Amino acid sequence: ETGVTQTPRHLVMGMTNKKSLKCEQHLGHNAMYWYKQSAKKPLELMFVYSLEERVENNSVPSRFSPECPNSSHLFLHLHTLQPEDSALYLCASSQDRLNEQFFGPGTRLTVL
């Protein structure tokens, strides 16, 4: 595997389900990110981890919970989601927070 990988690529879940999105980077980077991309909106930064330290975005609802067990892996745990949470969820990584970010292929999430 090279670059940034994400699983699953597609996810359909009900509002009462609990699921997790996984991201792995093979670039030796120190920072990892979760973004949400909804139709006709700019990319929204959700969470940042730098050297495994979390920088929170206070506007993210608590039904989204990130986890970064090490510098190569990032998870986004989902529970009690709403239909408006349906979007493309993108993971990215960078060498540090001032450098270019490289994106994974994304997880297309649909909440029914």
Place this chain on the structure above:
Amino acid sequence: QKEVEQNSGPLSVPEGAIASLNCTYSDRVSQSFFWYRQYSGKSPELIMSIYSNGDKEDGRFTAQLNKASQYVSLLIRDSQPSDSATYLCAVNIQGSQGNLIFGKGTKLSVKP
């Protein structure tokens, strides 16, 4: 005040022409500037990064940065139908804890 602004388009150019994409940003002390290409249904792909005033060329792509006027542009020479995509401008905004702020993107259509 919007931090990173782009004309949403669509910008339509004939094959072989020069496509010019523009982006303005609000933070005078921004240091890092990036252009990403995003095909429909795919994740953003980094195509150019620029850190200092002037032009930076890479193949058919030229990024231009003017920090005094707070704009960054992307020129695509000899445009091809395969260049049809949404182009995202991203800027490292000082006030955002060093995080990248993305514009909404400009949709480019290259007509054969």
